[in-house]
Amino acid sequence: MEHKEKRKKDTDASKGDRVTLKKEIGLMSACAIIIGNIIGSGIFISPKGVLEHAGSVGLSLIVWVLGGGICALGSLCYAELGVTIPKSGGDYSYVTEIFGGLVGFLLLWSAVLIMYPTTLAVIALTFSNYVLQPAFQNCVPPFIATRLLAMICILFLTWVNCSSVRWATRIQDVFTVGKLLALALIIIVGLVQICRGHYDALRPSVAFEFSGDPSVSEIGLAFLQASFAYSGWNFLNYVTEEVVEPRKNLPRAIYISIPLVTLVYTLTNIAYFSSMSPQELLASNAVAVTFGEKLLGMFSWVMPISVALSTFGGINGYLFTSSRLCFAGAREGHLPYLLAMIHLKNCTPIPALLVCCMATVLILCIGETHNLINYVSFINYLSYGVTIAGLLYLRKTKPNLHRPIKVSMLIPFSYLLFWAVLLCFSLYSEPVVCGLGMVIMLTGVPVYFIGVHWKNKPKWIYSVVEKVTYVGQKICYVVFPQEDSSETEPLTSSKGD
Numbered sequence: 001m002e003h004k005e006k007r008k009k010d011t012d013a014s015k016g017d018r019v020t021l022k023k024e025i026g027l028m029s030a031c032a033i034i035i036g037n038i039i040g041s042g043i044f045i046s047p048k049g050v051l052e053h054a055g056s057v058g059l060s061l062i063v064w065v066l067g068g069g070i071c072a073l074g075s076l077c078y079a080e081l082g083v084t085i086p087k088s089g090g091d092y093s094y095v096t097e098i099f100g101g102l103v104g105f106l107l108l109w110s111a112v113l114i115m116y117p118t119t120l121a122v123i124a125l126t127f128s129n130y131v132l133q134p135a136f137q138n139c140v141p142p143f144i145a146t147r148l149l150a151m152i153c154i155l156f157l158t159w160v161n162c163s164s165v166r167w168a169t170r171i172q173d174v175f176t177v178g179k180l181l182a183l184a185l186i187i188i189v190g191l192v193q194i195c196r197g198h199y200d201a202l203r204p205s206v207a208f209e210f211s212g213d214p215s216v217s218e219i220g221l222a223f224l225q226a227s228f229a230y231s232g233w234n235f236l237n238y239v240t241e242e243v244v245e246p247r248k249n250l251p252r253a254i255y256i257s258i259p260l261v262t263l264v265y266t267l268t269n270i271a272y273f274s275s276m277s278p279q280e281l282l283a284s285n286a287v288a289v290t291f292g293e294k295l296l297g298m299f300s301w302v303m304p305i306s307v308a309l310s311t312f313g314g315i316n317g318y319l320f321t322s323s324r325l326c327f328a329g330a331r332e333g334h335l336p337y338l339l340a341m342i343h344l345k346n347c348t349p350i351p352a353l354l355v356c357c358m359a360t361v362l363i364l365c366i367g368e369t370h371n372l373i374n375y376v377s378f379i380n381y382l383s384y385g386v387t388i389a390g391l392l393y394l395r396k397t398k399p400n401l402h403r404p405i406k407v408s409m410l411i412p413f414s415y416l417l418f419w420a421v422l423l424c425f426s427l428y429s430e431p432v433v434c435g436l437g438m439v440i441m442l443t444g445v446p447v448y449f450i451g452v453h454w455k456n457k458p459k460w461i462y463s464v465v466e467k468v469t470y471v472g473q474k475i476c477y478v479v480f481p482q483e484d485s486s487e488t489e490p491l492t493s494s495k496g497d
Helices: 002-014 027-038 048-054 057-084 091-099 101-136 143-163 165-195 216-229 235-242 246-275 278-283 287-295 302-331 350-366 370-397 410-429 431-442 444-453 459-476 485-493
Strands: none
Touching: 027 165, 027 235, 027 246, 027 302, 048 057, 048 216, 048 278, 057 216, 057 235, 057 246, 057 370, 057 410, 091 101, 091 302, 091 370, 101 143, 101 302, 101 350, 101 370, 101 431, 101 444, 143 165, 143 302, 143 350, 165 246, 165 287, 165 302, 216 410, 235 246, 235 302, 246 278, 246 287, 278 287, 287 302, 302 350, 350 459, 370 410, 370 431, 410 431, 431 444
């Protein structure tokens, strides 16, 4: 496969058709990608998971603050990796570069097969449920209607992302601002309530009254809930090659976005407790909607719309970043080379976007999505630890590698300690879910050895792949992109270290 595909690359180059990914993600758009992917429907719908396991209002707020702090530690490590290995693909690219093809492929396999399509499907279903809820106030929206609207949303945003990187980033900018405005409304209304004296649940004497005996395992599960709410903090690393001056803007975006999200999450929870008792919050399936019904009166419709807009922006962000993961995997030879091609004029990875779209639509057609997301959330969390462990390994094996950012060793060690504790709690509390997640990941081992490691395949396989690639190129009007050697030069030059 390799020699024929390389020959095809050279053919494209000789025709002068090779183009490059456009660098259209400035600092504001970079911040929007991080914030937009972290802030999804969770903070609007179900912060009750943290409260349920923490057992008290005061401890739940501490968990939210510390959860943001742990997220900041991880993001600092990713800032170093992002400017040291300036490739799109995030965790996958770093793990492949540090630990080799098999480990990287297993992360890629689980992400492309289940993780991102399932996450996209769940967010799209949340969007469709909230859009349809006003038309079905006294009942659950029909199954077919929610699926159909979710598919329309996925197809529309896929078309946008295929058409223009600029359109996709502008949508992300606008909807991220919309999310923050909705949360700002909740925070302002909550602060007004506090100024009026409605803060009984926040008094220290009341806030630390536990509903039961607090245990280390329950507190660990509360942190696990919060860490899932903060997931998405590493997504800018998936599109590094499209960031303007990534060595400057990638760390700056992280330094701005993570503290901002932590502040917003904490203040939003304080606002919830200013108007709702812990019992009311635990009984609500959509906390922001209940909050709006209690305090916004005739304007309570703002909250369901805010959730819908938030999820719409989240779908766009996940499509944008997950397609770049397919693109990076194909460029490394771990996925069909067609997925590493971009549109000749629009410079968008159309084949990778179409694969993400089709996989998500397939998950939507299957029906049950929440069990799948439970299985792969463990893998997602596992990948964070493996990636940051890679940072320590890279420090040891390549000490002279050019690092524009070099964090203190205390930061990755602190994150890995916390990560290991949460991983143990996850294994202890849900061994079946974690076990099935590992099984899903390990099914990629034979696929890797057959599809990637095995070089001397029969000629007819190479012929079929070449024909499919050729047809795909003609249909999608795509070619191989030209790499930006200026960004990858520091890493490449130190390969022999």
